[in-house]
Amino acid sequence: xxxxxxxxxxxxxxxxxxxxxxxxxxxxxxxxxxxxxxxxxxxxxxxxxxxxxxxxxxxxxxxxxxxxxxxxxxxxxxxxxxxxxxxxxxxxxxxxxxxxxxxxxxxxxxxxxxxxxxxxxxxxxxxxxxxxxxxxxxxxxxxxxxxxxxxxxxxxxxxxxx
Amino acid sequence: xxxxxxxxxxxxxxxxxxxxxxxxxxxxxxxxxxxxxxxxxxxxxxxxxxxxxxxxxxxxxxxxxxxxxxxxxxxxxxxxxxxxxxxxxxxxxxxxxxxxxxxxxxxxxxxxxxxxxxxxxxxxxxxxxxxxxxxxxxxxxxxxxxxxxxxxxxxxxxxxxxxxxxxxxxxxxxxxxxxxxxxxxxxxxxxxxxxxxxxxxxxxxxxxxxxxxxxxxxxxxxxxxxxxxxxxxxxxxxxxxxxxxxxxxxxxxxxxxxxxxxxxxxxxxxxxxxxxxxxxxxxxxxxxxxxxxxxxxxxxxxxxxxxxxxxxxxxxxxxxxxxxxxxxxxxxxxxxxxxxxxxxxxxxxxxxxxxxxxxxxxxxxxxxxxxxxxxxxxxxxxxxxxxxxxxxxxxxxxxxxxxxxxxxxxxxxxxxxxxxxxxxxx
Numbered sequence: 001x002x003x004x005x006x007x008x009x010x011x012x013x014x015x016x017x018x019x020x021x022x023x024x025x026x027x028x029x030x031x032x033x034x035x036x037x038x039x040x041x042x043x044x045x046x047x048x049x050x051x052x053x054x055x056x057x058x059x060x061x062x063x064x065x066x067x068x069x070x071x072x073x074x075x076x077x078x079x080x081x082x083x084x085x086x087x088x089x090x091x092x093x094x095x096x097x098x099x100x101x102x103x104x105x106x107x108x109x110x111x112x113x114x115x116x117x118x119x120x121x122x123x124x125x126x127x128x129x130x131x132x133x134x135x136x137x138x139x140x141x142x143x144x145x146x147x148x149x150x151x152x153x154x155x156x157x158x159x160x161x162x
Numbered sequence: 163x164x165x166x167x168x169x170x171x172x173x174x175x176x177x178x179x180x181x182x183x184x185x186x187x188x189x190x191x192x193x194x195x196x197x198x199x200x201x202x203x204x205x206x207x208x209x210x211x212x213x214x215x216x217x218x219x220x221x222x223x224x225x226x227x228x229x230x231x232x233x234x235x236x237x238x239x240x241x242x243x244x245x246x247x248x249x250x251x252x253x254x255x256x257x258x259x260x261x262x263x264x265x266x267x268x269x270x271x272x273x274x275x276x277x278x279x280x281x282x283x284x285x286x287x288x289x290x291x292x293x294x295x296x297x298x299x300x301x302x303x304x305x306x307x308x309x310x311x312x313x314x315x316x317x318x319x320x321x322x323x324x325x326x327x328x329x330x331x332x333x334x335x336x337x338x339x340x341x342x343x344x345x346x347x348x349x350x351x352x353x354x355x356x357x358x359x360x361x362x363x364x365x366x367x368x369x370x371x372x373x374x375x376x377x378x379x380x381x382x383x384x385x386x387x388x389x390x391x392x393x394x395x396x397x398x399x400x401x402x403x404x405x406x407x408x409x410x411x412x413x414x415x416x417x418x419x420x421x422x423x424x425x426x427x428x429x430x431x432x433x434x435x436x437x438x439x440x441x442x443x444x445x446x447x448x449x450x451x452x453x454x455x456x457x458x459x460x461x462x463x464x465x466x467x468x469x470x471x472x473x474x475x476x477x478x479x480x481x482x483x484x485x486x487x488x489x490x491x492x493x494x495x496x497x498x499x500x501x502x503x504x505x506x507x508x509x510x511x512x513x514x515x516x517x518x519x520x521x522x523x524x525x526x527x528x529x530x531x532x533x534x535x536x537x538x539x540x541x542x543x544x545x546x547x548x549x550x551x552x553x554x555x556x557x558x559x560x561x562x563x564x565x566x567x568x569x570x571x572x573x574x575x576x577x578x579x580x581x582x583x584x585x586x587x588x
Contacts, residue, residue, distance in 0.1 A: 078429055079437065081488075109560050113490070114437055114492070114494075114495075115485065116488055117488065118488070131487065133485075136435060137425070162221065162222075
């Protein structure tokens with residue numbers, strides 16, 4: 001996935017890059033959903049939610065966001081669908097993310113998932129993604145894209161699945 | 163928890179991304195570079211698979227059981243699990259009256275004595291088809307059906323051959339007329355579905371015929387194999403019982419879950435992850451046309467009236483429709499075929515979607531010598547002409563040249579043979 005090389009540097013990107021991410025998102029079957037809340041939620045409180053929000057889950061971070069996420073079921077089964085609950089928290093002073101996308105891939109095999117997850121907002125900073133599937137055992141990378149205004153940044157997390 | 167700390171992961175993610183950029187730069191130089199990379203490459207250095215420890219080998223072996231796995235009747239089929247439906251479905255399965263000229267039944271190709279296949283490279287109904295007949299044993303556990311996953315339920319897979327001009331060549335009209343007019347079929351229908359076939363619309367009646375046949379095929383579950391006995395003995399730490407498993411099969415099993423990495427795709431109790439891949443079998447048909455496999459399968463699925471998203475799904479909650487709802491039509495799907503389950507595989511020769519490999523030894527030799535050139539030659543690729551619908555570049559594969567020696571080849575075959583049921587459960 002060539003575009004991944006640029007975006008995985010976790011720097012804030014300009015509108016042009018944001019557009020590229022969106023294009024890649026469509027090409028690679030990404031799902032995104034607009035957040036349901038206004039862009040001025042109290043950031044500090046939200047970041048606090050990420051600290052305690054999803055017991056037993058994990059956390060990925062990018063420059064401006066913390067993403068608490070938890071797979072459902074918690075132990076991701078190979079070759080079966082699973083869902084992911086997300087809590088996206090801006091770090092203090094950062095803008096609230098207005099769109100979120102989720103995808104996953106196997107970096108060492110150069111392929112992604114065979115399914116396009118759907119993501120819907122389910123509360124303040126909260127999302128639920130459905131329809132993911134890891135169809136091989138091995139190392140998978142979960143990829144979260146966060147958009148605020150015309151900037152997009154990416155957080156990734158690698159895990160072993162067996 | 164399989165997860166490490168976020169910071170470490172972020173660094174690793176970055177390292178991987180850089181590695182990936184390197185790889186795609188190389189790949190961009192063309193197939194020659196790619197083949198140089200694949201031949202002789204050893205999986206040991208791959209980040210996806212750390213060298214196998216005893217514990218991870220044991221875990222991988224245990225993952226191929228228990229057998230049979232728990233399962234419940236298909237909620238999309240209101241007569242699934244009904245004994246009366248299975249009896250009626252059994253009758254229909256062996257009945258040539260559903261074909262256009264009364265000469266072909268399901269059992270023409272799915273022959274019980276041959277493991278519900280036909281021993282031919284490609285199936286022959288009213289005319290030769292392009293694909294090898296799949297067994298219907300254990301099909302109840304599938305997520306997708308057929309080599310390209312063109313159907314998403316056992317009942318939809320069961321009505322598909324009725325309409326294929328080279329299989330049974332019928333029309334929906336012909337099938338429903340038969341069931342309404344032939345007294346034994348009409349009374350069979352009424353007994354199973356609780357109403358006369360005359361009072362049901364054509365589409366519904368046609369789907370119901372598939373559902374009765376599905377109820378029968380769902381009873382076909384393979385029996386336990388020598389491998390299952392070994393696997394369960396391993397699970398309970400019974401060394402005496404483990405020792406009964408032949409030494410060559412055991413070495414083959416260790417290769418299967420170890421160096422050969424067969425279980426990346428042939429995963430779990432059915433020895434399939436239920437998904438699609440390419441293993442270097444040509445997509446060209448004998449007549450020169452191309453079988454695009456999964457890509458065509460998804461398109462057929464998405465335009466079918468009989469998919470789980472359509473009105474014939476009997477489950478109002480559509481619990482089993484998740485895969486259909488989320489499936490992605492990607493470029494990678496071109497030329498992919500469903501990873502076959504391997505239970506009873508020794509009984510269902512010849513092999514692969516086109517039946518091009520005659521024996522299990524041929525299959526293992528194929529994997530042993532596979533390389534990027536073979537993978538590349540199996541797939542035509544676009545040179546970028548406008549409007550060209552072909553995939554733009556060869557996609558990556560997890561397969562590596564294995565260079566197995568003769569004993570290793572025999573061991574893998576012995577392992578595959580140990581997956582045959584001792585006694586049918588049927």
